[in-house]
Amino acid sequence: MKKRILSLFIVVSAIICVYSNLYSAEKVYMPFFELINVHADYQYSVARLFKNYVDEQGRYILIIPQRADSLIAQPPLNEIRETAKSNDCSFFIVADMNRIGETVIISVSMYKTENSQLIWKDRLKANTPDDIDPILQKLSRVIGTEHKAAEDGDIYSVTSYESQQLKQIHSISAFGISIGGALLMSNPFIDDPFSGGGGIFWSYDIRTVLFEVDAQSYFLGSYSVGHLSIDVYRPFFAESSTPFLGGGLGFGYTTGASNGQGNGMMLFVGGGYIFGRTADVGLRVRAQYMLGAFKVENTEKSLPHGFMLNMELYFGK
Known part of the structure; x- marks a missing residue:
């Protein structure tokens, strides 16, 4: 009987903890990533994956638009802000993926909905498509903080771009x-x-x-x-x-x-x-x-x- 009561207590405590984290987490609105020289298939999948990683951190709840059948152009900043207001979001994010040659540069900026003040931004480079997942993990861990994603020390999210050997100048x-x-x-x-x-x-x-x-x-x-x-x-x-x-x-x-x-x-x-x-x-x-x-x-x-x-x-x- 005591074991059942103890098990029930642990389950209830866990549920309360999860709900308290969700309640304390601030909502952030993000339209889909703007894609530059990147295939349209990445637009929803990258945004959805980034939402999962941000939500897991427990500090923010990321709100993204509904999935569309075609590429969606990123709205102007003031329009993104109005959408964030209508969703009761304290912040909004503007993000893009820009491919130059074989390198994709992923940039993310976070603004206050109240006055459109930039409070955080970061940028990382992906050398291959396999780099995108660890980059999103790194960004989700430092979003809204004073830290940089490139300084994240998680050994399971090292990108191939980071593992490249430095090019030497031949004397x-x-x-x-x-x-x-x-x-x-x-x-x-x-x-x-x-x-x-x-x-x-x-x-x-x-x-x-x-x-x-x-x-x-x-x-x-x-x-x-x-x-x-x-x-x-x-x-x-x-x-x-x-x-x-x-x-x-x-x-x-x-x-x-x-x-x-x-x-x-x-x-x-x-x-x-x-x-x-x-x-x-x-x-x-x-x-x-x-x-x-x-x-x-x-x-x-x-x-x-x-x-x-x-x-x-x-x-x-």
């Missing part, structure tokens, strides 16, 4: 050689500041940025200075010949010049000009200021710093 790689000189402006190098040399570098051009691995050594003088660094440069223009500006960080060293030995991190700032950026073989001029983050041996405060100027030839792939 243009190049190997180059350089010849030039260094001019150190700090003790103990200042009495004989110039040293000649050169080096090699690997460059990766992704159109808006140049990434480089740079190895230079200047040893044709009374001292030697060199470095291995990673540099980043920004071209000024999207043209074959353009100036560029940037800098880098690496490991450097100095030797010779009366105990002028030291090694450690080096900072580089500079720029130059590229000739024939899109050609298989290119030429550029590059100038850099270098500053070592280490003290030279037998000097109290001397940090090696100075300038480098190179003429560089590179071979692209």
